[in-house]
Amino acid sequence: MEKSKVFFTKEITPEAVLKLYDALGIELPGKVAVKVHSGEVGNQNFIRPSFWQPMIQKVNGTIVECNTAYEGARNTTKAHWETMKLHGWTDVAAVDIMDEEGELELSVENGKKIKKNFVGSHMENYDSMLVLSHFKGHPMGGFGGALKNISIGLASSHGKAYIHGVGVPENFWSSDHDSFLESMADAAQSVVNYFPGKIAYINVMKNMSVDCDCCAVAEDPKMADIGMLASLDPIALDQACVDLVYQSEDPGKKHLIERMESRNGIHTVEAAAELGFGSRAYELVEM
Numbered sequence: 001m002e003k004s005k006v007f008f009t010k011e012i013t014p015e016a017v018l019k020l021y022d023a024l025g026i027e028l029p030g031k032v033a034v035k036v037h038s039g040e041v042g043n044q045n046f047i048r049p050s051f052w053q054p055m056i057q058k059v060n061g062t063i064v065e066c067n068t069a070y071e072g073a074r075n076t077t078k079a080h081w082e083t084m085k086l087h088g089w090t091d092v093a094a095v096d097i098m099d100e101e102g103e104l105e106l107s108v109e110n111g112k113k114i115k116k117n118f119v120g121s122h123m124e125n126y127d128s129m130l131v132l133s134h135f136k137g138h139p140m141g142g143f144g145g146a147l148k149n150i151s152i153g154l155a156s157s158h159g160k161a162y163i164h165g166v167g168v169p170e171n172f173w174s175s176d177h178d179s180f181l182e183s184m185a186d187a188a189q190s191v192v193n194y195f196p197g198k199i200a201y202i203n204v205m206k207n208m209s210v211d212c213d214c215c216a217v218a219e220d221p222k223m224a225d226i227g228m229l230a231s232l233d234p235i236a237l238d239q240a241c242v243d244l245v246y247q248s249e250d251p252g253k254k255h256l257i258e259r260m261e262s263r264n265g266i267h268t269v270e271a272a273a274e275l276g277f278g279s280r281a282y283e284l285v286e287m
Helices: 014-024 049-058 077-086 121-125 146-150 157-164 177-194 234-247 253-262 266-275
Strands: 004-009 032-035 062-065 095-097 103-107 116-120 128-134 136-138 142-144 199-205 227-231 282-286
Touching: 004 014, 004 234, 014 049, 014 199, 014 227, 032 049, 049 128, 062 077, 077 095, 103 121, 103 177, 116 121, 116 157, 116 177, 128 146, 136 253, 142 146, 142 234, 142 253, 146 177, 146 199, 146 234, 146 266, 157 177, 177 266, 199 234, 227 234, 234 253, 234 266, 234 282
Parallel strands: 004 282, 032 062, 032 128, 062 095, 128 199
Antiparallel strands: 004 227, 103 116, 136 142, 199 227
């Protein structure tokens, strides 16, 4: 199997994002959904709208998000819209909270743990997708990157609980941990299949706290920024990010590595690769 290409730059600027996208050699067709992380109110680490604005404008995209399944400032459509405005997302492009009018059921082919995935119903309105992810730690997933952004990130509020609970939303906080990680891989596959050949991914390795942008109170990053990566393969992309953390000479990396290993975060990548919608083998092309 040919290795997936992952493009890498140490430059972390809006202009470098555009160069990474151009390197992918893809022109996303039709109406483009741009998946971001809107950031929980109080979080200091999420990537700000102004950073992504030139990229969003380049593809004439619509910023998309879905409501959360836990208490906070994004768990209802009303609260989420207020957060979008507070954080400035509505100032840079059109915004769509995709599950504000319901959800869409996607099938999961040969899923390890779940056979269906629930995303925002507005996904039907888009022809392609650009996934802009902040690579950092996560209290449950170990780390968050492209795979988490298209699984949990695109799931409706109910869909998030469904993934966390491994098909039983009521088991949100009590499901088997590795089964939850495999459910994320299952859900990610359904999204990749929904946009065949029409989805691209960019990860930013900046502000790499052990905590997710979904945490209102998050730890400050303990390691230096690394750069940005882009690929048409979310599995290769996340694997490359993990590898760069381990390869870093920054002693502060131990905090992020501990978070990833204590939650067995790499298992999501392993499970996704076994499903076959991408590869852990990649060629890193430095720009």
